[in-house]
Amino acid sequence: MRDAATVAAGIAADATLAVSGFGSVGDPKAVPAALAASDRDLALTVVSGGSTGDAVDRALVEADAVARRFPFVATDEARAAVDDGRVAFADRHVAGLADEMLFGRLAAPDLAVVEAVAVGEDWLAPSTSLGQTPAYVAAADEVVVEVNRAQPRGLARLHDVYRxxxxxxxxxxxxxDPAGRIGAPRVAFDPAKLRAVVETDRPDDPYEFREPTAADEAVAANLIEFLAAERERDPVLREALTLQFGVGSLGNALMGALAGSSLADGRLRYFGEVVQDGLLDLLDAGALDGASATALALSETGQERLFADLDRYADEVVLRPADVSNAPALVDRFGVVAVNSALSVDIYGHANATHVDGTRIVSGVGGGGDFARAAHLSVVALPATTGDGVSRVVPFVRHVDHTEHDVDVVVTDHGVADLRGLDPRERAEGLVGLADPAHRPALRSYRERASGGHVPHDLETAFDWE
Amino acid sequence: MRDAATVAAGIAADATLAVSGFGSVGDPKAVPAALAASDRDLALTVVSGGSTGDAVDRALVEADAVARRFPFVATDEARAAVDDGRVAFADRHVAGLADEMLFGRLAAPDLAVVEAVAVGEDWLAPSTSLGQTPAYVAAADEVVVEVNRAQPRGLARLHDVYRxxxxxxxxxxxxxDPAGRIGAPRVAFDPAKLRAVVETDRPDDPYEFREPTAADEAVAANLIEFLAAERERDPVLREALTLQFGVGSLGNALMGALAGSSLADGRLRYFGEVVQDGLLDLLDAGALDGASATALALSETGQERLFADLDRYADEVVLRPADVSNAPALVDRFGVVAVNSALSVDIYGHANATHVDGTRIVSGVGGGGDFARAAHLSVVALPATTGDGVSRVVPFVRHVDHTEHDVDVVVTDHGVADLRGLDPRERAEGLVGLADPAHRPALRSYRERASGGHVPHDLETAFDWE
Known part of the structure; x- marks a missing residue:
C-alpha cells in the first residue's frame, strides 16, 4: 500500500493517464487529487471512461495540470478550459474508445489509474463503474489501483468482465440476453504492470438530478403514449421492449415515469449506458427483466438505496465494459429503443447534443451515437424550450451530432413527430408542430422563405436562432 | 410465365413496390418499364435496395408514376423530381433498410419485384446483385420474379444468402472471414406469395466510371502512402488490411491504384458494398484474400471481364444481403478501413455526402455511414476542389452526413490530415492545409475571425462558401 502523494510525485509531468470510471462514479480520486495538490508544473493527457468526478475534472483543471482531455468533460471549470483552448479536447463515441486506446492514435497511456473495492496480484474488483477499466489496464504500461474503502465490497458482484x-x-x-453474464467478476491484468496500490475513502460524487419539471413530465407522458402504441404495432417490441435512456435529469425522469405506466406490464428490459435513480423504481416493482449498463449514476439517496440492498440488485443489474454495454452490435440484436436527449433539433431532424450555440462544449457526445445509430427505434426527447424560453426547435442546428438519418422520432412536451419515411418538407411540418406555440410562427415563416431543393433552406437566416 | 404488361396492369395505382437490385444492377426492368409505358395515373411508392437502373429511376419518374421513393436516387430525372417536391424522398442507411421494411414504418410493400437468373416454386437465384432481395420478398405480400435471360446463369454462384x-x-x-460462406445460394420465399414470373432480356445499365483525373491519382497516392505507414504502426492492420471503398469513380480509381502498390504485398481483404472495376485488377493479381459485397457495379468492359471468367471470380467474390455486406457488427469485427468520398468537408471534420449546397439531392447516404461509424479507421477521400475550382474544404458544411465523431482521416490531392485525438482548432489547421492553395488564405481568414468556444465559428459568414 502506497501513499497517493508519493505515487503522484513519481508520475511524469507530461504523462498520459487513463483514468477509468464513468459518469463521475468509480473513478480514481486520491491520485488525481494528489497531483492537483502538488506544486508541479504538469501538462497531463487525461483520458477517462466518460465523465469523471471532481478530482479529475475540477481539481486537476483548476491546477492547470491538464493539457489534453478525452472523451468527456463534466464540470464548469473543465468546460471553460476547453472553450478557452487551454485544454485540447475531443469527444468520442463511448463504444469505440477502448479500441481507440488499444490500437488507435487517440493517446498511448503511460499509466492506468483505476478504482477498486478489492485488488490482488493480477486482478481487481471494480467499484461503482466498470467503464473502460479492462481496456485501459490492458493498454497502459503501468497500473495504479486505488482501493476505495468508502465503496461497499459487494459492488464486486455487479460486474461482468468480458473482453x-x-x-x-x-x-x-x-x-x-441483456441481463446475461458472459465474463468474469474481476478485471485481470499483467502483474508486472502493477506500479502501486493506494487506499482512499473518498466517496463518489453523487449525481444531482433536478426535480422533473412540468415540461419533463409532459415529455414523459408523450413518450409513453407513443411507445405503448408502437409496441402494439411492432412485433419486435411486443416480444420485448428493450430500452435505453440517455444520462441526465430528463433521462432519469423518463425512466421514473415508466414505473407507473402501462409499459411496465409487458416484457421490459434495459440495455443502456448507466443505471439512474429512475430505474430503481422499475426494478423494485419487479417490472424489469434485468438491467445492463456500464456504471451506476445515482443520486445520494439512490446510492443509499442500492447499497442497502446490494445483493438483491446484483441479481438484476449487470455492469459491463463500456465497449460491451454500448456495443452497436448488441443494440441491434436486442432491438433497443434508444431515447436520448439533445440541446436542440432542427426542422429536418438533425440533433445537436454537444455544443451550446454550436461552439461551447457541454460534455461530449458520450454513448448517444452508439445507441441512436444501431437502435431498432431512435427517439430524441427534449423540452421544446430552454428554461429561458429559447426554442430548442430551430431551422438549422449549429452542431450536428446525430444526423437526420439517425433520428426516427422526436418527442417534446408538445407532442410526438414520427419522422420515419417522411420527406424533409414533411418532417419540417411535423417538427414545427412540436415547438412551443410562441415559436411556431417564426419557424413557419422560415419554412416559407426556405427554398432550393430536397432540403429547403434560407441559409442567410438559418442561424438567426438558438 | 406472364407478360410484363399484363402483370403491370394488375398492380394497384398506389401500390408500394419493393424493387431489389443495387447499384443499378440486378434490379427488375420489365415490370417497371411496363408500368412507365402504361397510360395509367400512378402514384407508386418505390423502395429499392440502393440506386437502380433507368427503368425505375428514369422511365417511371418521367411518367410521373412515383409519389414516394426510398432510399437512393441515381438519375437527373429522379433528382429533379425530388428537389421539386414531386417525389417525396428519404435516404436511409443501407444496413438498416431490411429491418425498416420488415418491422419499421418506412413502407409496407404490397409487391416485391425482383430479378433472377433462375426461379423455382419457392426459390430464386439472383443475378448481379443480392441487395435487399431476401428481406423484400419476406416483407412483401406478393412477389413478381423477372427472369433475366441476358444475365449469365453462373451469377447464381456468387450469392450467399444468410438471413x-x-x-x-x-x-x-x-x-x-470476409470471403466466407454462411448461407444458401438461393433466396427462399413462401410459394403462396408468387404472383407471377416474367421473362426479360434487358441487360443491366452498366456503370460509367470517368477516367481518373490527375487529382484522383494524387488522392490515391496520398491515401496509399498513409495506409502503408498506418499498417506498419497498427497491429490490427498488419494482421490483415480489410478495405471498403465507396461507390463511384473516385472509389473505383482508388481501388485500381492499389493493385500496383506496396499494399498488395500484405494480407489484403475487401469487405464493402460493391465490387467495382478497380477490384478486378486486385483479384486478377491474386492480391486479395477474397471480396465481399452486395452487388457488382461494373462498367461494360468490367462486366464482360467478369462474365467471361465467372467460375474463377466466384471462388473469390461473395455477394451477400445488404444487411450482411454492410453490417456494422462485421465492419467492427473485421477491423475494416473504410474509405468514403464526400461532396465537401468542413474545417472541423464534418462531411456532406448527399446534398449540393446543402439542399439539392445527389443520391443518398447509401452505405457510407454503415462503414464510417463502425470502421477501425474511417477515411474521407476527396479532391480539394470541384471540377470548377470550387473548394470542397469549407468552414461549415451545409448538410452533415458524417459527423466529426466519425471521420478519423481526410485525404485530398494536397495531403493527409490525421484528425485522431485532435482538438477542433488543431483539426482546422490540418484541414485548411488540405485545401487547394488558392483557397487557403480565405479559410485561414475564417479561422482568424471565428470565435466562441471549443468549436470556433463566425456563423454570419460560415455559409459564404461552397
Whole structure:
C-alpha cells in the first residue's frame, strides 16, 4: 500500500493517464487529487471512461495540470478550459474508445489509474463503474489501483468482465440476453504492470438530478403514449421492449415515469449506458427483466438505496465494459429503443447534443451515437424550450451530432413527430408542430422563405436562432 | 410465365413496390418499364435496395408514376423530381433498410419485384446483385420474379444468402472471414406469395466510371502512402488490411491504384458494398484474400471481364444481403478501413455526402455511414476542389452526413490530415492545409475571425462558401 502523494510525485509531468470510471462514479480520486495538490508544473493527457468526478475534472483543471482531455468533460471549470483552448479536447463515441486506446492514435497511456473495492496480484474488483477499466489496464504500461474503502465490497458482484478479442478476427459478443453474464467478476491484468496500490475513502460524487419539471413530465407522458402504441404495432417490441435512456435529469425522469405506466406490464428490459435513480423504481416493482449498463449514476439517496440492498440488485443489474454495454452490435440484436436527449433539433431532424450555440462544449457526445445509430427505434426527447424560453426547435442546428438519418422520432412536451419515411418538407411540418406555440410562427415563416431543393433552406437566416 | 404488361396492369395505382437490385444492377426492368409505358395515373411508392437502373429511376419518374421513393436516387430525372417536391424522398442507411421494411414504418410493400437468373416454386437465384432481395420478398405480400435471360446463369454462384433472425433475440452473424460462406445460394420465399414470373432480356445499365483525373491519382497516392505507414504502426492492420471503398469513380480509381502498390504485398481483404472495376485488377493479381459485397457495379468492359471468367471470380467474390455486406457488427469485427468520398468537408471534420449546397439531392447516404461509424479507421477521400475550382474544404458544411465523431482521416490531392485525438482548432489547421492553395488564405481568414468556444465559428459568414 502506497501513499497517493508519493505515487503522484513519481508520475511524469507530461504523462498520459487513463483514468477509468464513468459518469463521475468509480473513478480514481486520491491520485488525481494528489497531483492537483502538488506544486508541479504538469501538462497531463487525461483520458477517462466518460465523465469523471471532481478530482479529475475540477481539481486537476483548476491546477492547470491538464493539457489534453478525452472523451468527456463534466464540470464548469473543465468546460471553460476547453472553450478557452487551454485544454485540447475531443469527444468520442463511448463504444469505440477502448479500441481507440488499444490500437488507435487517440493517446498511448503511460499509466492506468483505476478504482477498486478489492485488488490482488493480477486482478481487481471494480467499484461503482466498470467503464473502460479492462481496456485501459490492458493498454497502459503501468497500473495504479486505488482501493476505495468508502465503496461497499459487494459492488464486486455487479460486474461482468468480458473482453472482445481484437480485430481482424474479433468474435461476436456471445451475449444473448441483456441481463446475461458472459465474463468474469474481476478485471485481470499483467502483474508486472502493477506500479502501486493506494487506499482512499473518498466517496463518489453523487449525481444531482433536478426535480422533473412540468415540461419533463409532459415529455414523459408523450413518450409513453407513443411507445405503448408502437409496441402494439411492432412485433419486435411486443416480444420485448428493450430500452435505453440517455444520462441526465430528463433521462432519469423518463425512466421514473415508466414505473407507473402501462409499459411496465409487458416484457421490459434495459440495455443502456448507466443505471439512474429512475430505474430503481422499475426494478423494485419487479417490472424489469434485468438491467445492463456500464456504471451506476445515482443520486445520494439512490446510492443509499442500492447499497442497502446490494445483493438483491446484483441479481438484476449487470455492469459491463463500456465497449460491451454500448456495443452497436448488441443494440441491434436486442432491438433497443434508444431515447436520448439533445440541446436542440432542427426542422429536418438533425440533433445537436454537444455544443451550446454550436461552439461551447457541454460534455461530449458520450454513448448517444452508439445507441441512436444501431437502435431498432431512435427517439430524441427534449423540452421544446430552454428554461429561458429559447426554442430548442430551430431551422438549422449549429452542431450536428446525430444526423437526420439517425433520428426516427422526436418527442417534446408538445407532442410526438414520427419522422420515419417522411420527406424533409414533411418532417419540417411535423417538427414545427412540436415547438412551443410562441415559436411556431417564426419557424413557419422560415419554412416559407426556405427554398432550393430536397432540403429547403434560407441559409442567410438559418442561424438567426438558438 | 406472364407478360410484363399484363402483370403491370394488375398492380394497384398506389401500390408500394419493393424493387431489389443495387447499384443499378440486378434490379427488375420489365415490370417497371411496363408500368412507365402504361397510360395509367400512378402514384407508386418505390423502395429499392440502393440506386437502380433507368427503368425505375428514369422511365417511371418521367411518367410521373412515383409519389414516394426510398432510399437512393441515381438519375437527373429522379433528382429533379425530388428537389421539386414531386417525389417525396428519404435516404436511409443501407444496413438498416431490411429491418425498416420488415418491422419499421418506412413502407409496407404490397409487391416485391425482383430479378433472377433462375426461379423455382419457392426459390430464386439472383443475378448481379443480392441487395435487399431476401428481406423484400419476406416483407412483401406478393412477389413478381423477372427472369433475366441476358444475365449469365453462373451469377447464381456468387450469392450467399444468410438471413439474420429478427430482434429482440437476433443471433450474431456467424461470419468469421470476409470471403466466407454462411448461407444458401438461393433466396427462399413462401410459394403462396408468387404472383407471377416474367421473362426479360434487358441487360443491366452498366456503370460509367470517368477516367481518373490527375487529382484522383494524387488522392490515391496520398491515401496509399498513409495506409502503408498506418499498417506498419497498427497491429490490427498488419494482421490483415480489410478495405471498403465507396461507390463511384473516385472509389473505383482508388481501388485500381492499389493493385500496383506496396499494399498488395500484405494480407489484403475487401469487405464493402460493391465490387467495382478497380477490384478486378486486385483479384486478377491474386492480391486479395477474397471480396465481399452486395452487388457488382461494373462498367461494360468490367462486366464482360467478369462474365467471361465467372467460375474463377466466384471462388473469390461473395455477394451477400445488404444487411450482411454492410453490417456494422462485421465492419467492427473485421477491423475494416473504410474509405468514403464526400461532396465537401468542413474545417472541423464534418462531411456532406448527399446534398449540393446543402439542399439539392445527389443520391443518398447509401452505405457510407454503415462503414464510417463502425470502421477501425474511417477515411474521407476527396479532391480539394470541384471540377470548377470550387473548394470542397469549407468552414461549415451545409448538410452533415458524417459527423466529426466519425471521420478519423481526410485525404485530398494536397495531403493527409490525421484528425485522431485532435482538438477542433488543431483539426482546422490540418484541414485548411488540405485545401487547394488558392483557397487557403480565405479559410485561414475564417479561422482568424471565428470565435466562441471549443468549436470556433463566425456563423454570419460560415455559409459564404461552397
Amino acid at each position: 472482445p478479442a481484437p480485430p481482424p478476427d474479433r468474435e461476436p459478443i456471445p451475449l444473448t | 439474420p433472425a429478427p430482434p429482440p433475440d437476433r443471433e450474431p452473424i456467424p461470419l468469421t
